[in-house]
Amino acid sequence: MAGPLEGGVPGVAGHRHADESLLDDEKSMLANDPGGMLRATASAGAQVREAAALAAETDLSMLADEGRPRAVVVAGIGTAGLTGSILSTVAGPRCPVPIIGHRSPGLPGWVGAADVVIAVSASGRSPEALAAAEAAARRGARLVAVGNPDSELEAMAARARAPFFAVPRRAPARASLWGLAVPVLLAARAIGLVKVNEADLAETATRLDADAERCRPGADSFVNPAKALALSLAGSIPIVWGSSPLATVAARRFADTLAANARYPVMAGALGEAGRGRVGLLDGVFGGLAESSRDIFADSDTEETSATRLRLVLFRDGGLNPEEDADEPVAVEERRADAVQTLAERRGVRCDVLTAEGGSAIERLASLTAVPDFASLYLALAHGLDPMAVPAISEMKELSNPLPEGMQ
Numbered sequence: 001m002a003g004p005l006e007g008g009v010p011g012v013a014g015h016r017h018a019d020e021s022l023l024d025d026e027k028s029m030l031a032n033d034p035g036g037m038l039r040a041t042a043s044a045g046a047q048v049r050e051a052a053a054l055a056a057e058t059d060l061s062m063l064a065d066e067g068r069p070r071a072v073v074v075a076g077i078g079t080a081g082l083t084g085s086i087l088s089t090v091a092g093p094r095c096p097v098p099i100i101g102h103r104s105p106g107l108p109g110w111v112g113a114a115d116v117v118i119a120v121s122a123s124g125r126s127p128e129a130l131a132a133a134e135a136a137a138r139r140g141a142r143l144v145a146v147g148n149p150d151s152e153l154e155a156m157a158a159r160a161r162a163p164f165f166a167v168p169r170r171a172p173a174r175a176s177l178w179g180l181a182v183p184v185l186l187a188a189r190a191i192g193l194v195k196v197n198e199a200d201l202a203e204t205a206t207r208l209d210a211d212a213e214r215c216r217p218g219a220d221s222f223v224n225p226a227k228a229l230a231l232s233l234a235g236s237i238p239i240v241w242g243s244s245p246l247a248t249v250a251a252r253r254f255a256d257t258l259a260a261n262a263r264y265p266v267m268a269g270a271l272g273e274a275g276r277g278r279v280g281l282l283d284g285v286f287g288g289l290a291e292s293s294r295d296i297f298a299d300s301d302t303e304e305t306s307a308t309r310l311r312l313v314l315f316r317d318g319g320l321n322p323e324e325d326a327d328e329p330v331a332v333e334e335r336r337a338d339a340v341q342t343l344a345e346r347r348g349v350r351c352d353v354l355t356a357e358g359g360s361a362i363e364r365l366a367s368l369t370a371v372p373d374f375a376s377l378y379l380a381l382a383h384g385l386d387p388m389a390v391p392a393i394s395e396m397k398e399l400s401n402p403l404p405e406g407m408q
């Protein structure tokens with residue numbers, strides 16, 4: 001096994017090869033996760049409950065009173081930005097109002113008084129969310145803000161007399177997905193765009209709790225689906241495809257957490273789109289060609305057996321009310337998912353399948369994010385990486401942000 005990187009970039013340390021034994025000992029795993037990402041991820045169910053309680057205390061009457069908006073813009077970056085995709089998929093294709101995710105500072109030029117802007121930022125200070133909130137207030141759009149209490153975003157919402165969901169920041173944004181997403185959904189519910197009810201939220205929270213229990217650090221790999229998924233992806237280039245729009249949101253989320261926590265390069269997207277192009281990867285040097293040149297009797301250190309390979313992760317979603325809810329018949333999505341599994345099998349590319357469960361869109365989404373979230377943490381830990389501190393993100397901020405005045 002390769003040792004930690006030496007003499008490299010400060011703060012960049014870890015093992016080139018995943019070490020399964022690092023996932024055996026709960027105590028040392030927790031020590032290797034000093035920022036508490038495992039604990040924060042296990043709080044997903046509690047985040048749903050807390051956000052639902054928060055919404056009950058937030059006065060959203062100003063949103064509801066002004067009736068249906070022309071469009072809803074969800075502004076934010078990273079995990080905050082993903083909440084826009086979540087809202088869009090929960091609202092479904094029959095939603096009468098366009099829902100637009102906006103991930104750069106400010107707002108599109110057409111946004112005005114007829115629209116609703118939901119500005120989301122876990123820290124309450126991303127330039128993307130702040131500039132959107134400021135532009136929304138200036139242009140007279142209805143504004144709702146979601147983020148850290150006592151932040152610039154809260155102050156901006158107060159100045160604009162806009163509702164603010166104060167989501168306490170206890171972990172990095174990527175471990176706070178549910179705390180950010182639920183207020184966005186409940187703001188959209190107040191304007192009649194989604195049908196999330198209290199039972200859906202309670203069932204989603206219960207499911208997230210149950211998955212956190214199955215994926216707990218003390219559970220061994222053979223009973224812990226997240227450790228098993230992490231080890232199955234170790235050393236590979238994962239491809240994550242979603243069979244439906246909802247499953248695709250979960251696939252993109254997995255790509256984000258695998259990249260930020262485990263620092264793995266991932267390709268993710270909709271299977272429908274992939275089937276017209278990217279599915280060709282299965283035939284290429286990391287796919288079928290790598291598998292066909294593998295010598296199963298060779299020493300495991302030889303180039304042939306240790307070559308980087310693709311691993312397919314397929315998120316399947318049978319759909320809930322296919323006739324009413326989807327543009328594409330579920331049977332088509334299912335046939336496509338069966339087909340890609342056959343393609344992978346024919347080429348010897350390993351495929352892990354996760355199937356959505358639950359009675360509402362939000363619960364089905366949760367059922368496709370819980371195990372993968374934990375898997376991204378276990379993959380980081382198996383490589384000796386701290387899943388929280390990402391030197392490249394801090395360095396990127398440092399190098400790209402201008403120095404404060406007087407320090408140039």
Ligand SMILES: O=P(O)(O)OC[C@H]1O[C@](O)(CO)[C@@H](O)[C@@H]1O
Nearest residue numbers: 077078079080121122123126173
């Ligand atoms: O939700 P925030 O605090 O606005 O941060 C936006 C994004 O920026 C990061 O903090 C990285 O700088 C991500 O982790 C996060 O999703």
